[in-house]
Amino acid sequence: MIAIVDYGMGNLFSIYNAFLKVGGDPEIKRDPEFGGAEGIVIPGVGSFGRCTERLRRFQEPLEERITEGTPVLGICIGMQVMLDESEESPGARGFGWIPGRVVRLPESVTVPQMGWNSLEIKKGMELLDGISPGDMFYFVHSYHCIPYDQRVVAASTHYGVELAAVVAKDNIYGTQFHPEKSGPKGLRILENFVRMVRC
Amino acid sequence: MLARRIIPCLDCDLGVPNGRVVKGIEFKQIRYAGVPWELATRYYEDGADEIVFLDITASHERRATMFDVIKKTSEHVFVPLTVGGGISSLEDARNAFNAGADKVTVNTAALRRPELIREISESYGSQAVVVAIDAKRRYQDLDGRITINTESGRCWFECSYYGGRRFTGVDALAWARRVEELGAGEILLTSMDRDGTYDGFDIELTDAVSRMVRIPVIASGGCASPEHMYEVFRRTDASAALAASIFHFNQWSIRDCKRYLHERGINVRITD
Numbered sequence: 001m002i003a004i005v006d007y008g009m010g011n012l013f014s015i016y017n018a019f020l021k022v023g024g025d026p027e028i029k030r031d032p033e034f035g036g037a038e039g040i041v042i043p044g045v046g047s048f049g050r051c052t053e054r055l056r057r058f059q060e061p062l063e064e065r066i067t068e069g070t071p072v073l074g075i076c077i078g079m080q081v082m083l084d085e086s087e088e089s090p091g092a093r094g095f096g097w098i099p100g101r102v103v104r105l106p107e108s109v110t111v112p113q114m115g116w117n118s119l120e121i122k123k124g125m126e127l128l129d130g131i132s133p134g135d136m137f138y139f140v141h142s143y144h145c146i147p148y149d150q151r152v153v154a155a156s157t158h159y160g161v162e163l164a165a166v167v168a169k170d171n172i173y174g175t176q177f178h179p180e181k182s183g184p185k186g187l188r189i190l191e192n193f194v195r196m197v198r199c
Numbered sequence: 200m201l202a203r204r205i206i207p208c209l210d211c212d213l214g215v216p217n218g219r220v221v222k223g224i225e226f227k228q229i230r231y232a233g234v235p236w237e238l239a240t241r242y243y244e245d246g247a248d249e250i251v252f253l254d255i256t257a258s259h260e261r262r263a264t265m266f267d268v269i270k271k272t273s274e275h276v277f278v279p280l281t282v283g284g285g286i287s288s289l290e291d292a293r294n295a296f297n298a299g300a301d302k303v304t305v306n307t308a309a310l311r312r313p314e315l316i317r318e319i320s321e322s323y324g325s326q327a328v329v330v331a332i333d334a335k336r337r338y339q340d341l342d343g344r345i346t347i348n349t350e351s352g353r354c355w356f357e358c359s360y361y362g363g364r365r366f367t368g369v370d371a372l373a374w375a376r377r378v379e380e381l382g383a384g385e386i387l388l389t390s391m392d393r394d395g396t397y398d399g400f401d402i403e404l405t406d407a408v409s410r411m412v413r414i415p416v417i418a419s420g421g422c423a424s425p426e427h428m429y430e431v432f433r434r435t436d437a438s439a440a441l442a443a444s445i446f447h448f449n450q451w452s453i454r455d456c457k458r459y460l461h462e463r464g465i466n467v468r469i470t471d
Contacts, residue, residue: 013299017274110413114326114384115438116202116248116468136202136468138279140326158200181279183470
């Protein structure tokens, strides 16, 4: 079973349907109880400050599961909250699972980045099985992650700057784009995640 | 680099269970094209970058039907879904998002009460608000208007609402700039002179609006072939091309259109 964390920031239909489609047996979790979850997904909606505030009560149970080795996947803001802090909400504290900060996209480009952009793969890994350089994914964001240890960046994309599109650190994963809105290639990433949590 | 998008548009009559997709010519004559969620799924599998549903029904029951259409579609379609037609309040927008829409388009209600754009944008983010502008060329009364020089003379563009049935006197170029300030994330720009004509996009209009704003502009109205898409991408900064009839009636597949564009150096998302 894949647990989808519902922290009250909007509908989770598409992410639920996407996991259903790839055989992930999804369940939406409004309470921080992850019994039976083989993998956990933190979806991304809203601002960094609101998300970290609403996710706070999930933090301890999530960290327990991470320590036990359960794979966790953050999507968009759900990935950004895994870092320490964000320019979007000064003072708000992220989970700090991946040391780093979240900064605004550069002035030189239209913000938000909205649309399909391609990946540059930095690190082959199971989550990216079947994904080739140049495959496109759907991005909607105004801020991007800068992990202090760049080795956690598994794939990047170019939009004014080269930015982290996929991060991976032990059993913690994140995508800046929305795999659930990225067509068959996005579904492939979710399918990979489902396969990984079952081994 | 961001890819240029190809977006099929489904004009939906929701007066029957499951709704029906129809296509009008110059906003008038109507022809049946299919069941909304089935067509949406076919386009998704064919490589659509996004799907737009426009509700052209004027009845009240339509809301529940649109909810069903979006819900059913989102079980099969994994690209962004946009819903428009008759969205006149923050509550309407909320209903669309709750049904699974990623974006809403507003036209009439925004012209009547521009603050609606700001309200939706503040609640759901600017990426969730698309302002639809239906623009018609006017070659007279140029004073005080933002005008451009076209091959057929100097003109301004007038915004229409109520599905093209009424005119507002509002200058479309000035309105484009205003909606950006109000928090719109995108402009869906339809040329009323070209819609349903199969003569190609209004390049001059699309170029003028693209230069006026920094937010993405979706070109719409008149597309009948991949050549038309190529022209609008080559000659303007439009970030997407929207079309209906050419896909509905099997004249061109989305896949073939994208291949055509890709071969000519336009950056599009190619699917297997």
